Amino acid sequence: xxxxxxxxxxxxxxxxxxxxxxxxxxxxxxxxxxxxxxxxxxxxxxxxxxxxxxxxxxxxxxxxxxxxxxxxxxxxxxxxxxxxxxxxxxxxxxxxxxxxxxxxxxxxxxxxxxxxxxxxxxxxxxxxxxxxxxxxxxxxxxxxxxxxxxxxxxxxxxxxxxxxxxxxxxxxxxxxxxxxxxxxxxxxxxxxxxxxxxxxxxxxxxxxxxxxxxxxxxxxxxxxxxxxxxxxxxxxxxxxxxxxxxxxxxxxxxxxxxxxxxxxxxxxxxxxxxxxxxxxxxxxxxxxxxxxxxxxxxxxxxxxxxxxxxxxxxxxxxxxxxxxxxxxxxxxxxxxxxxxxxxxxxxxxxxxxxxxxxxxxxxxxxxxxxxxxxxxxxxxxxxxxxxxxxxxxxxxxxxxxxxxxxxxxxxxxxxxxxxxxxxxxxxxxxxxxxxxxxxxxxxxxxxxxxxxxxxxxxxxxxxxxxxxxxxxxxxxxxxxxxxxxxxxxxxxxxxxxxxxxxxxxxxxxxxxxxxxxxxxxxxxxxxxxxxxxxxxxxxxxxxxxxxxxx
Numbered sequence: 407x408x409x410x411x412x413x414x415x416x417x418x419x420x421x422x423x424x425x426x427x428x429x430x431x432x433x434x435x436x437x438x439x440x441x442x443x444x445x446x447x448x449x450x451x452x453x454x455x456x457x458x459x460x461x462x463x464x465x466x467x468x469x470x471x472x473x474x475x476x477x478x479x480x481x482x483x484x485x486x487x488x489x490x491x492x493x494x495x496x497x498x499x500x501x502x503x504x505x506x507x508x509x510x511x512x513x514x515x516x517x518x519x520x521x522x523x524x525x526x527x528x529x530x531x532x533x534x535x536x537x538x539x540x541x542x543x544x545x546x547x548x549x550x551x552x553x554x555x556x557x558x559x560x561x562x563x564x565x566x567x568x569x570x571x572x573x574x575x576x577x578x579x580x581x582x583x584x585x586x587x588x589x590x591x592x593x594x595x596x597x598x599x600x601x602x603x604x605x606x607x608x609x610x611x612x613x614x615x616x617x618x619x620x621x622x623x624x625x626x627x628x629x630x631x632x633x634x635x636x637x638x639x640x641x642x643x644x645x646x647x648x649x650x651x652x653x654x655x656x657x658x659x660x661x662x663x664x665x666x667x668x669x670x671x672x673x674x675x676x677x678x679x680x681x682x683x684x685x686x687x688x689x690x691x692x693x694x695x696x697x698x699x700x701x702x703x704x705x706x707x708x709x710x711x712x713x714x715x716x717x718x719x720x721x722x723x724x725x726x727x728x729x730x731x732x733x734x735x736x737x738x739x740x741x742x743x744x745x746x747x748x749x750x751x752x753x754x755x756x757x758x759x760x761x762x763x764x765x766x767x768x769x770x771x772x773x774x775x776x777x778x779x780x781x782x783x784x785x786x787x788x789x790x791x792x793x794x795x796x797x798x799x800x801x802x803x804x805x806x807x808x809x810x811x812x813x814x815x816x817x818x819x820x821x822x823x824x825x826x827x828x829x830x831x832x833x834x835x836x837x838x839x840x841x842x843x844x845x846x847x848x849x850x851x852x853x854x855x856x857x858x859x860x861x862x863x864x865x866x867x868x869x870x871x872x873x874x875x876x877x878x879x880x881x882x883x884x885x886x887x888x889x890x891x892x893x894x895x896x897x898x899x900x901x902x903x904x905x906x907x908x909x910x911x912x913x914x915x916x917x918x919x920x921x922x923x924x925x926x927x928x929x930x931x932x933x934x935x936x937x938x939x940x941x942x943x944x945x946x947x948x949x950x951x952x953x954x955x956x
Contacts, residue, residue: 416604471495472498479630491582637735685702700721791811838865880914
């Protein structure tokens with residue numbers, strides 16, 4: 407008879423065990439109600455989680471209850487997430503920056519029993535309860551709010567014991583529902599299991615992935631409601647790394663730069679927009695190599711070559727990751743391979759990466775769905791599968807008949823070394839005169855032009871060509887804005903096909919953002935004007951090669 411193994415299971419309860427037995431004295435820092443940074447230990451966090459578990463199980467006694475959160479990146483929020491999932495209930499982190507329409511859509515899909523909210527989000531919490539019919543229980547996290555008579559989670563917790571009899575759970579049990587950002591429609595629900603999240607956390611400890619270790623100081627600046635902040639909190643707790651939790655100011659460049667320097671952060675996770683803000687602040691401060699020893703882990707959108715170089719100039723290491731809410735979230739990490747020469751290694755950092763251990767990639771032709779060769783030139787839709795990658799959505803929003811592979815909606819190439827590069831999102835490709843234009847490649851080229859800080863290329867409807875590309879850019883303060891458009895077009899000539907050249911270059915003070923700090927291309931498209939018919943012919947640059955003249 408074969409002996410049984412693995413009875414403990416891969417669950418959040420294991421994180422709590424490690425916090426209590428191995429790292430109870432380890433320090434972390436968190437923003438408090440007054441936005442000051444305070445020092446606590448993982449023993450404190452474990453005790454807080456135990457007290458929260460007692461309160462939440464009383465408020466929602468039914469097994470498998472859904473506990474929603476409306477909160478920022480601080481330890482009270484993390485304590486609620488740990489407590490809820492460790493008792494066998496399901497956490498539903500809501501995005502306070504989402505539209506009311508999107509939040510109402512989530513509430514219509516998930517039966518929320520309790521909503522834990524930060525005091526400064528009291529008005530939104532009350533409006534959500536009213537929309538849901540007033541049946542959910544509201545619990546305030548942190549300090550009391552004016553005109554808010556809801557019971558306080560922390561006040562109720564003070565009378566509870568600082569230990570809890572955590573149950574033994576099935577590792578395949580749901581622990582969290584993460585919603586997509588809704589950039590292509592209504593948000594879709596993605597269920598994370600204990601097993602998927604613990605496997606993902608173990609992946610993040612690998613030296614060829616994120617390399618999270620006990621000696622690290624981890625600053626997760628991506629929001630907890632954004633795919634679990636790239637899974638960094640779980641990886642940090644598993645390894646025993648210290649954390650710096652910035653609270654509401656997780657997107658504040660000057661504040662985050664101050665935290666990086668003050669707490670000697672070695673592992674910083676954020677979307678490229680936030681990394682750029684931090685790098686700009688540190689660069690302007692004039693301190694030599696302020697990011698020495700710091701790994702800047704960034705995903706959510708493409709990391710351009712200029713940002714890779716800027717982080718390197720500051721002494722840091724840029725590690726680009728790729729993933730989606732549906733991939734829980736990291737499926738690829740870009741690190742230089744041992745056989746690459748220095749220039750190829752540098753070039754590899756702007757790739758979206760190679761699939762991490764446990765994840766498999768496949769490219770499929772956009773028309774035939776046949777497999778596409780990995781040669782670095784041929785492109786197709788990226789498909790992936792793995793133990794933390796979903797094969798269905800919460801409410802059956804899956805498209806396609808096969809559930810074996812996740813069709814990501816990203817058009818990519820993969821080279822012989824396994825480096826994957828996103829060419830574009832399927833929804834962002836511009837089809838002009840029957841020819842495809844990859845907006846991602848245009849953006850990468852435009853970002854190399856001196857004076858350009860950010861760029862987004864979108865397609866505008868055109869009465870003759872179907873669509874034409876328009877570039878929106880943000881310029882440096884010192885840039886010659888008047889000549890920027892001409893310099894961009896000049897730089898593109900010869901580097902991209904002639905018909906790819908943008909019909910217009912528009913300079914903005916800032917680009918619109920989604921709640922997750924991604925560039926909101928839908929907003930840019932909605933703001934566009936369609937050219938009148940008498941301007942349809944446009945310039946020679948606007949005509950696909952080989953197209954007939956009017």
